[in-house]
Amino acid sequence: MGEKKEKEKKKEKEKGGLPRERLTTSNAKKDKYERRNMNENDLSDLVSKTKKSGGSKTKRTRAKSAQKQPLQKKLLVEKKNASVKYTNDRGKQTMTTTMMMTTSNTTTTMGTMRRGTKFVPSSFSRANKKTTSSSVKMMMMMMIVKSTTASSTSSLRRRRRGGRASSSSSSSVIVFSAVASASSSKKKKNVLVIGSGGREHALIYRLLQSETCEKVFALPGNAGIATEPTVTSIADVSESNHADVVKFCKSNAIDLVVVGPEAPLVDGLADSLRAENINVFGPSKKAAQLEGSKEFMKNLCRKYNIPTATYEVFSDAEKAKEYVRTVTGAPIVIKTSGLAAGKGVIMAETVEEAEKAIDELMLNKQFGDAGDTIVIEETLFGEEASFFAVVGGDVAVPLASAQDHKRVGDGDTGLNTGGMGAYSPAPVVTKEIEEDVMKNIIEPTVRGMREEGCEYNGVIFAGLMIDEKTKKVKLLEHNVRFGDPECQTLMARMESDLCQLLYAAATNNITDDDVKSVKWSKEPAVNVVLAAKGYPGSYSKGDEIKNLQGAEESTAKTKIFHAGTASGENGEILANGGRVLGITAMGTSVKEATKNAYVAIDKIDWPNGFCRSDIAYRAIEREEGRGK
Numbered sequence: 220m221g222e223k224k225e226k227e228k229k230k231e232k233e234k235g236g237l238p239r240e241r242l243t244t245s246n247a248k249k250d251k252y253e254r255r256n257m258n259e260n261d262l263s264d265l266v267s268k269t270k271k272s273g274g275s276k277t278k279r280t281r282a283k284s285a286q287k288q289p290l291q292k293k294l295l296v297e298k299k300n301a302s303v304k305y306t307n308d309r310g311k312q313t314m315t316t317t318m319m320m321t322t323s324n325t326t327t328t329m330g331t332m333r334r335g336t337k338f339v340p341s342s343f344s345r346a347n348k349k350t351t352s353s354s355v356k357m358m359m360m361m362m363i364v365k366s367t368t369a370s371s372t373s374s375l376r377r378r379r380r381g382g383r384a385s386s387s388s389s390s391s392v393i394v395f396s397a398v399a400s401a402s403s404s405k406k407k408k409n410v411l412v413i414g415s416g417g418r419e420h421a422l423i424y425r426l427l428q429s430e431t432c433e434k435v436f437a438l439p440g441n442a443g444i445a446t447e448p449t450v451t452s453i454a455d456v457s458e459s460n461h462a463d464v465v466k467f468c469k470s471n472a473i474d475l476v477v478v479g480p481e482a483p484l485v486d487g488l489a490d491s492l493r494a495e496n497i498n499v500f501g502p503s504k505k506a507a508q509l510e511g512s513k514e515f516m517k518n519l520c521r522k523y524n525i526p527t528a529t530y531e532v533f534s535d536a537e538k539a540k541e542y543v544r545t546v547t548g549a550p551i552v553i554k555t556s557g558l559a560a561g562k563g564v565i566m567a568e569t570v571e572e573a574e575k576a577i578d579e580l581m582l583n584k585q586f587g588d589a590g591d592t593i594v595i596e597e598t599l600f601g602e603e604a605s606f607f608a609v610v611g612g613d614v615a616v617p618l619a620s621a622q623d624h625k626r627v628g629d630g631d632t633g634l635n636t637g638g639m640g641a642y643s644p645a646p647v648v649t650k651e652i653e654e655d656v657m658k659n660i661i662e663p664t665v666r667g668m669r670e671e672g673c674e675y676n677g678v679i680f681a682g683l684m685i686d687e688k689t690k691k692v693k694l695l696e697h698n699v700r701f702g703d704p705e706c707q708t709l710m711a712r713m714e715s716d717l718c719q720l721l722y723a724a725a726t727n728n729i730t731d732d733d734v735k736s737v738k739w740s741k742e743p744a745v746n747v748v749l750a751a752k753g754y755p756g757s758y759s760k761g762d763e764i765k766n767l768q769g770a771e772e773s774t775a776k777t778k779i780f781h782a783g784t785a786s787g788e789n790g791e792i793l794a795n796g797g798r799v800l801g802i803t804a805m806g807t808s809v810k811e812a813t814k815n816a817y818v819a820i821d822k823i824d825w826p827n828g829f830c831r832s833d834i835a836y837r838a839i840e841r842e843e844g845r846g847k
Contacts, residue, residue, distance in 0.1 A: 555589040
């Protein structure tokens with residue numbers, strides 16, 4: 220009898236088929252090891268031989284699965300220590316689990332998967348094994364790791380067909396993707412920062428303190444950036460000439476490009492750089508619509524159930540005015556759909572003001588083509604705040620909150636500006652609100668962008684309105700860059716390696732180590748903007764600003780970030796914009812940080828400069844028990 224079995228096994232091997240006997244544990248491990256190390260031709264032969272030998276259905280499935288494994292590199296299937304990071308309904312970590320994704324309408328899951336915006340626990344039972352065996356496309360062993368904060372990193376599984384994100388709702392289940400546990404390259408990097416404002420000065424300031432940063436180039440930079448040690452300002456290359464930017468990057472061995480302002484992103488600079496295999500932190504032209512088109516952003520919110528104000532979009536002025544007269548009434552908010560340097564929002568208190576605003580934006584072209592299409596939305600009441608997250612490879616890393624002051628005058632009066640001051644963290648953004656923002660605003664935005672075919676890479680800056688009574692949060696706007704002046708407060712508080720985090724995002728390789736390494740000072744930071752008289756209207760340029768060094772040295776916790784400055788013939792600092800300087804200070808309390816900033820301002824010699832005198836008043840009132 221034993222001799223007969225041996226002959227059958229020998230016959231099977233001569234045919235090239237797999238033995239029909241059940242694999243032992245040791246044989247199974249050996250088989251798995253051999254399949255993992257096969258090349259694609261070997262695997263094709265394996266499948267072919269299995270078919271010829273009439274091998275069992277289970278073994279044919281195993282062979283086909285093995286054939287696909289080398290093609291799943293982006294999914295990190297073969298990484299033993301792959302991990303999944305997400306926040307569940309209570310912001311807590313979950314258990315170690317095995318997950319499956321299928322291509323059929325029925326998806327079987329062991330552990331926890333995400334359908335839409337809800338976490339759906341399910342079990343793998345014998346009853347559904349049969350269904351699964353024919354429909355499973357891939358199996359991954361993934362370990363859920365503990366999150367570093369209650370609102371831990373959120374990561375979304377990418378599903379691709381032919382390199383494009385699948386938008387099929389019938390076969391798509393959103394699964395949180397694996398995050399490699401091994402840290403990405405810590406090689407020192409040459410970084411190019413695009414931009415010339417206070418935001419870019421703050422980013423450079425923090426990059427220079429990053430262990431993984433070798434050299435920083437600024438294109439074009441400003442007078443303050445030029446005084447930073449080891450920074451090279453590039454004046455002979457224009458950010459709008461993509462070919463020249465690419466040439467510069469290649470000539471100077473640039474490892475990472477950080478695009479500061481929104482305009483180059485909307486213009487497609489990130490696309491031009493990626494086409495030449497240059498790592499860039501910033502979204503593609505298509506993804507930059509998130510800020511470049513309020514119509515696009517609002518429609519994304521509507522489609523993916525992201526809480527926001529009710530709205531309508533108009534490209535006809537008369538229809539827009541009729542809508543205000545007959546449907547909304549006042550107060551009402553009128554916004555340009557296109558970019559308007561942060562000034563294209565008008566809050567009309569009466570119907571007459573709304574009609575006038577519509578004419579100004581659409582007919583009189585107050586902001587050029589940006590007002591060809593407008594968004595009319597309900598007025599939301601509450602307290603505004605901002606929240607930031609770094610996104611790369613469908614992984615969203617929560618950063619910190621901030622609050623700014625948009626109005627030009629004390630008490631939040633007067634015209635809207637790009638921002639007259641800010642502070643971080645925002646006391647109104649509690650841990651619970653942070654979790655809410657990540658779960659109901661940031662995550663669905665990242666997922667929605669992928670589903671719309673414009674996968675996101677860069678920072679998401681969410682402008683929020685928080686209801687004072689219910690604490691419910693609605694999205695006012697999305698921006699595709701760090702805020703200005705919010706960025707200055709974030710970079711003052713950051714204590715970790717910014718270069719490494721941005722590089723990991725740019726290369727779609729944010730690891731668990733990268734997430735855990737993000738650290739913040741417990742001390743608050745306050746930024747007070749010093750602007751040219753006349754801003755946000757017309758203002759003069761060319762005035763000399765004196766005693767900046769003395770002002771910065773007034774306390775050990777003060778840093779002056781330059782926004783609109785230029786260098787004179789003899790090296791003097793000249794005013795060259797509306798918002799000119801951002802005096803940023805830290806302290807043991809918001810009140811102390813604010814005091815340090817104003818002490819520095821008093822030492823600056825610039826007669827034509829002005830600032831608000833009440834920056835951070837809400838936070839100070841809370842500290843003193845007078846606020847809500």
